[in-house]
Amino acid sequence: MDLFRLLGNGATFNKQRFQNDVEVFEVNFTYNDANRADVTQDTEARDQLLGEIDFFKTTHTVVDGKKDKKKHKSTITDKTSEDITPTSNGLSNTKDITDFRKDRRIRVYGTDVPGPFEQFSDLASAPYSMDQKLLRNLRDSKYTTPTPIQMQAVPIMINERDLMACAPTGSGKTMAYLLPILHDLKKHDKVGYRALIIAPTRELAQQIDRELSRLSAGTKIKSHLLTKSFTAADKTQLPEQRQKFDILISTPMRLIYAVKEKEVDLSQVRHLILDEADKLLDHGFLEQTDEIFAAFSGSPVRKAMFSATFSSTIEELAQTVMKNPIRIVVGAKNAATETIKQQLLFTGNEAGKMVALRQYVRKGIKPPILIFVQSIDRAKELFKELVFDGINVEVIHSDRTKAQRESIIDQFRLGRIWVLIATELMARGLDFKGVNLVINYDFPQTIESYIHRIGRTGRAGRQGEAITYYTKDDFDYLKSIVTVMRESGCEVPEWMLSVKKAK
């Protein structure tokens, strides 16, 4: 199970990946347990405001992809009684299940794959019989219909199967794993950390923790976001701490440190989730992820991996640490979300990018806008230019303090920052519902980076737009992005597919 060795034995990777990634993802060991009580309140206030800045004025309904845009009837939000009344799950035979999956573009691979559920109210009855408090929290979240990944992943995880799930950005993967974990933990006795969720960045870990707080409210299940290192005083309370929490959320480095320092006890863990799993199994993180897997060797931990992208190499690698896993692919594999209108814009050379951006701004921008650049220095440079132009702009990268990063993300979510310049730090997982436009000011160097970056818009069924600037220096990579655009239904000129690499 030595993943690191296994990968070194012949897998090939794109060496163009960002050198700064690991540094960007490095954690600051700061423990913020004291602030946890405020999280729910903050979340509610933020959500209220989010509703107000819902630029699309859309409902919280996720469509099942381009081919099936009909909305499903709400079953949960219409209820007025305290408890959720079950509806009968109509998917009783193989043909129904196959048709249902086909309609929602769900593909499954593996043996004895449990069928999907159709609507949230199905979860109230057998075979799921989910906790009423959990169902009420779901109802309160105002989600009318489960997304395809939720429909299929929840039953698989409830059936205690290992899972590798690939579904588009913004398609609700977080809830797809949180729901079954919470369901399972409700059924078993409290004995400390029983689920472990790993995410590549602190920002994403925080977001998962917030979603978990909302979904588990009133269930007595408690999560612990591992950030700061424990003080000497904290350490005297460790046995108590361990009993208090059920779910541990961490970045890989912080977790390894905590295990080495005996700050956490993972002996009772039943579920191990890797969010942005392909990132965690890639070079920058692999050694750490391997160490985490090693900590569980021999124990019957259920593993689940989620991402919007899985290269076949990473997929093969992931399979080696799973037991009889099931694979789910929703939509086209490694494609961009179909609600995003994607464009490529030739700017000639470097200077042309600034000209193009200024032209765009002059026409009148529709904030919030996220602009991706390749490095911290370039982020700082562009920030100066846009401040000079009088734009309401901020910049986020790993040189900024933890407090600054948190504040910028909050301000951007609240619509107080209109344009946010970001490095790769922000490319994965972060959920900004209202982002209208993503500009790839600097060309992304991998397909995965492209898909995750533009996936910060067009989330949860909303429409979004992405513009990627390219110069003659980017021709080497143009074709792969064009292919992704095509596969997600965007029109691209034929000549772009036959672009030759620059000499």
Ligand SMILES: Nc1ncnc2c1ncn2[C@@H]1O[C@H](COP(=O)(O)OP(=O)(O)OP(=O)(O)O)[C@@H](O)[C@H]1O
């Ligand atoms: N059933 C649902 N109906 C409507 N909205 C939902 C539903 N489930 C989740 N959402 C919302 O959709 C948004 C995107 O969800 P989430 O962040 O889990 O996406 P993701 O698939 O993990 O994306 P990424 O690959 O970018 O990490 C969130 O705001 C979430 O609250």
